[in-house]
Amino acid sequence: MGFFRNLIGGDDDSPRASAGKPLRVERYSTGFEQFTHAIRESEGLSVLDLGPTSPANLEYITGLGHRATNEDVLSAACSGRYLMPGEEEGTTIVDVSRFLATELQYADESFDAVMLWDLCDYLPEPLVKPVIERVRRITRPHGVLLAFFHSREAASPDAETCYCRYHIRNHRLLELEQGKPYPLQRTFQNRHVENLFRGYASIKFFLGKENIREVVLLR
């Protein structure tokens, strides 16, 4: 992600870059603030985090009195467990039906809120629409979703985009930690995002800094 451009570029003065640990930066997120506004209004909601396991996120969600569920979909998708031989010799493709038979196995309308983070930008192409459709099924009507999308500039070679883990610090502050080296698969235009989430009651775009768009959707 673009937030790390300066750090990856060798800003050795950064205390977080010099410790030999994954890089971390903090940023305010208007989209996340809108999302938390929706889930703070009541207790006992079911919240699904589709990012890598983050103790901070689980603590934050359960601290609000909600039930927190975590599933690292991207890690499963990129694990190689769901690859099968393609039609052309020497190629492999993702076995979508086997993936969906194993991952995201929840009853319909199980969740009041889902944090997708920037999952859509990193998922293998065959999985994007099926995963989003599964997410729609397991989300309750009027449930809220949070998703981030990179802009076109983020895909340029000098953008130093990297996959990030998102840690919630408070209702509007996120900490981004450099994650596994998953490649950015694509960038979505606003129109593509609207098509991907067609049928949702509302969709709000927030233009974030550093080539990121934040999207809050209402099922």
Next chain:
Amino acid sequence: MWKSRNDEKPTVSPTIPQPPAPVAPASTTYQPRTLETPKMESYRADVAHIGKSVIIKGELSGSEDLYLDGEVEGNIDLHDHNLVIGPNGKVRANVSAREVIVHGKVDGNIVGVDKVELKKSAVLSGDISTQRIVIEDGAFFKGGIDIRKAEVKTTPAAPPFSSSSSPTLLDEDN
């Protein structure tokens, strides 16, 4: 030159008066000595240990703390006692204990009455139900977490001022 010094002799000099010998018990049966040991030592002594080469299939229940470093497939129920799943532990079972600390791999649901702790090496696929949870960064978790509120124990003869303060204390503990 090679004469050893007196203070290096391990044996007790006969000239030094010995402390009185303990009075032998009337019974000749063996009586284990009760020693004042540190609390941690006695805790370790009370913990049952299942080593990493042990594989158990079936129901595992007990009324003492357990350190599990082997494999279990079935159910684990320790009621009011603690369970530690070691780094080599592989559990495919639903787990119920007072406190559960996971270093290894668990495929199943965990009920920790007081607390569940996932260490950084933990890999858990299953739901957690507990009052308090600690997850270290690096742990893998796939499942849901239900935080159960502590049961408020009502004391019938409690004075008015204490009845209002006790729920606050319990909430802080959570």
